[in-house]
Amino acid sequence: MVVIAIVGILAITAVPLYRTWLQRAYGSEAKLMMKKLMDAQILYFLERNKFFPEDEDPFPVEINQNDPQDKAEISEITNALKVTIPVGHRLSYQIYTFNAPGDESCQIHIWASFPLFQGGCTKLVGIVTKDGDAKFFPM
Amino acid sequence: MQCKNHPDRRAEHLCASCGTPLCSDCAEEGKGGEYFCFQCAMLNSVSAVGTTIKDKAEKSAEKRDKDREKKKWTPFRYFVGLSSILILVMWGVILFGGEKAPSGSADLTSQPRVLLFMVDGAIKRYAHDEGNRYPATLNDLVPKYLALADQDRRQLDMLKYMRDPQVGYVLSLAQPEPGQLNIIISPKGISYEAS
Secondary structure, three states, X not given: OHHHHHHHHHHHHHHHHHHHHHHHHHHHHHHHXXXXXXXXXXXXXXXHOOOOOOOOOOOXXXXXXXXXXXXXXXXXXXXXXXXXXOOXXXXXXXXXXXXXOOOOEEEXXXXXXXXXXXXXXXXXXXXXXXXXXXXXXXX | OEOOOOOOXXXXXXXXXXXXXXXXXXXXXOOOOOEEOHHHHXXXXXXXXXXXXXXXHHHHHHHHHXXXXXHOOXXXXXXXXXXXXXXXXXXXXHHHOOOOOOOOOOOOOOOHHHHHHHHHHHHHXXXXXXXXXXXXXXXXXXXXXXXXXXXXXXXXXXXXXXXXXXXXXXXXXXXXXXXXXXXXXXXXXXXXXXX
């Protein structure tokens, strides 16, 4: 009886433990990718005076967690921002740019279908403006 | 030889402990077939229940051995002990080991553009999950696609949203600040309009 009870408790505990592991793995990956993409956007803007993507097709640049590795947007980001988006990693990405002259800014959204951080946030939003103001926060 | 207690009787036994001559009435037969005088028989019977110092020591040593035997770590005890530690560690990780959210927050009321792009992302995810259908109102996005508390739903009033049979939907700022460009988003792309 004692053995069955212990095995039961271990099995029940394994589920939230797996969620915590997801958080640690993908929460830190989301933060890291956000910093990389924001830095890359700043460098891109310094070079081109516009944020990536410059044109509006497609708008926004969207990469979902189950997209294939050869999706055109992934290679576009790799070529333009020199950042490789890891697909199949349960994180999805959206990059919005607002390239109206004098008011340029971009937003990067990274989210997952499960909580990425303590407190249950599933999304990370990053904002970069032409003044170099870059910040990100959980939503 | 005469009995010590009855000088008129002949002694038939000697006390195995003190050697006193005893008649058959005075002799007490012990467990091993030996005979004792009344005093020695009493002493023997008292020591048999363990009140002598020697017996006490023996008995406590025996008890110690038994306790030691009980405390011996069997595989079952190892299993229970290790499992308990494992469960405690697991719950520690669950409660305190999650990834900490980055500090900072956005005041969406002062940054409607952030809200605009967030809502657009939520609309796109809604369409992705709901078979390319767009929500009837922005409130349909909360909470599954847009994490807004009930008291923050009013922020959605800062946006203008309508479904459009031609392009799918049109989303824009309801009241752009004077002098700023309004942003109009549709599935076809983004456009700007002087306010």
